[in-house]
Amino acid sequence: xxxxxxxxxxxxxxxxxxxxxxxxxxxxxxxxxxxxxxxxxxxxxxxxxxxxxxxxxxxxxxxxxxxxxxxxxxxxxxxxxxxxxxxxxxxxxxxxxxxxxxxxxxxxxxxxxxxxxxxxxxxxxxxxxxxxxxxxxxxxxxxxxxxxxxxxxxxxxxxxxxxxxxxxxxxxxxxxxxxxxxxxxxxxxxxxxxxxxxxxxxxxxxxxxxxxxxxxxxxxxxxxxxxxxxxxxxxxxxxxxxxxxxxxxxxxxxxxxxxxxxxxxxxxxxxxxxxxxxxxxxxxxxxxxxxxxxxxxxxxxxxxxxxxxxxxxxxxxxxxxxxxxxxxxxxxxxxxxxxxxxxxxxxxxxxxxxxxxxxxxxxxxxxxxxxxxxxxxxxxxxxxxxxxxxxxxxxxxxxxxxxxxxxxxxxxxxxxxxxxxxxxxxxxxxxxxxxxxxxxxxxxxxxxxxxxxxx
Ligand SMILES: Nc1ncnc2c1ncn2[C@@H]1O[C@H](COP(=O)(O)OP(=O)(O)OP(=O)(O)O)[C@@H](O)[C@H]1O
Ligand SMILES: [Mg+2]
Numbered sequence: 001x002x003x004x005x006x007x008x009x010x011x012x013x014x015x016x017x018x019x020x021x022x023x024x025x026x027x028x029x030x031x032x033x034x035x036x037x038x039x040x041x042x043x044x045x046x047x048x049x050x051x052x053x054x055x056x057x058x059x060x061x062x063x064x065x066x067x068x069x070x071x072x073x074x075x076x077x078x079x080x081x082x083x084x085x086x087x088x089x090x091x092x093x094x095x096x097x098x099x100x101x102x103x104x105x106x107x108x109x110x111x112x113x114x115x116x117x118x119x120x121x122x123x124x125x126x127x128x129x130x131x132x133x134x135x136x137x138x139x140x141x142x143x144x145x146x147x148x149x150x151x152x153x154x155x156x157x158x159x160x161x162x163x164x165x166x167x168x169x170x171x172x173x174x175x176x177x178x179x180x181x182x183x184x185x186x187x188x189x190x191x192x193x194x195x196x197x198x199x200x201x202x203x204x205x206x207x208x209x210x211x212x213x214x215x216x217x218x219x220x221x222x223x224x225x226x227x228x229x230x231x232x233x234x235x236x237x238x239x240x241x242x243x244x245x246x247x248x249x250x251x252x253x254x255x256x257x258x259x260x261x262x263x264x265x266x267x268x269x270x271x272x273x274x275x276x277x278x279x280x281x282x283x284x285x286x287x288x289x290x291x292x293x294x295x296x297x298x299x300x301x302x303x304x305x306x307x308x309x310x311x312x313x314x315x316x317x318x319x320x321x322x323x324x325x326x327x328x329x330x331x332x333x334x335x336x337x338x339x340x341x342x343x344x345x346x347x348x349x350x351x352x353x354x355x356x357x358x359x360x361x362x363x364x365x366x367x368x369x370x371x372x373x374x375x376x377x378x379x380x381x382x383x384x385x386x387x388x389x390x391x392x393x394x395x396x397x398x399x400x401x402x403x404x405x406x407x408x409x410x411x412x413x414x415x416x417x418x419x420x421x422x423x424x425x426x427x428x429x430x431x432x433x434x435x436x437x438x439x440x441x442x443x444x445x446x447x448x449x450x451x452x453x454x455x
């Protein structure tokens with residue numbers, strides 16, 4: 001079952017000698033979109049380069065066997081490593097130089113593993129964000145030019161901005177534009193957080209950070225998102241998906257601009273700008289008591305609405321299509337008029353993101369055949385139409401499914417955080433034991449998912 005707890009699907013490379021670490025990792029992450037690659041019998045240095053996993057898990061026994069030094073490995077392969085060890089870092093500082101910040105004890109629990117992987121995945125996602133490889137923002141239509149002008153006018157101020165717009169219209173792009181045009185904050189980080197995928201049990205630790213030893217498994221101090229964004233922009237994506245009880249926690253920090261790490265007394269003063277985005281109608285959510293009015297007013301000091309592609313018209317559709325086609329294949333000639341007409345006359349329910357996918361598919365057809373094959377290209381657009389019609393009926397289903405996945409993630413994380421004790425978990429999320437049991441049945445959450453706890 002695919003579970004979108006992580007921003008992208010993850011490959012985790014495990015190198016461990018003769019233990020069951022890979023099995024336990026695979027088991028703990030079995031319901032997530034994660035692939036565990038085992039090093040058994042592979043030539044590590046060669047294979048790891050071709051596989052390009054996102055995260056590596058290494059047993060320190062590999063280092064102890066003297067096959068290579070940890071420094072060499074880290075220098076050669078720029079990816080985060082989780083070191084699995086028998087003893088704590090302080091017990092043997094020689095084995096764990098300072099850069100080994102991610103350490104799991106050999107008897108790790110599923111909760112500890114998920115927490116670490118979730119954090120690393122979020123960091124990887126932030127580092128891969130398009131701000132690091134700036135691409136032009138295409139805005140030729142009048143309504144889009146007006147929006148960009150408005151964004152630029154408000155960019156160099158401290159006020160919070162709420163960006164609204166349908167899925168795939170480019171809300172994150174506008175958030176990056178605001179960041180890049182700020183006199184001071186552009187020199188700091190742009191930290192993007194998907195608020196729709198934060199499990200309860202991890203919320204405080206991820207946003208506020210934690211002090212060393214704040215809870216079992218907190219081997220080192222960790223900066224939360226607020227602190228990571230200090231001096232820059234905190235981008236709260238999908239803010240409308242944040243449940244009410246998490247909204248109140250955010251509000252406190254946003255109002256005071258100070259954060260206190262879990263397990264610490266010290267208040268840390270911060271300076272950052274908040275940009276939030278949503279494809280929901282937040283005002284309506286406020287009226288329906290699904291979104292806190294005070295948080296809404298705190299976030300929406302400036303409101304920007306990104307028009308959808310249909311409103312932008314053929315001028316933007318063609319400009320974006322042509323630019324994206326050029327990105328897929330360097331030597332592609334200008335597309336013929338009939339193809340541009342097809343683009344101009346199509347509706348893209350998934351907006352720029354969907355148009356990008358179409359451009360990619362058309363680019364592949366051209367690359368394979370060396371001609372603009374009308375029959376095959378027509379088929380790409382016909383599929384688009386049928387998808388769109390299907391969307392009308394399936395929209396609700398999709399939305400419901402997304403919401404359910406988020407709820408399932410939250411329940412698993414709460415179970416994790418409470419050692420899979422149902423009474424404590426139910427209490428922590430404010431529902432009865434019976435309701436929790438019903439939800440576990442509905443979302444097919446089995447106690448066996450907690451197998452790491454019993455190890
Ligand atoms: N004006 C634009 N010019 C070029 N590329 C764009 C433009 N707007 C969006 N894109 C591209 O389209 C894709 C979707 O954009 P983005 O992620 O910013 O949309 P979004 O509104 O945040 O979507 P979602 O609601 O799904 O979070 C990205 O690949 C982005 O780079
Ligand atoms: Mg987005």
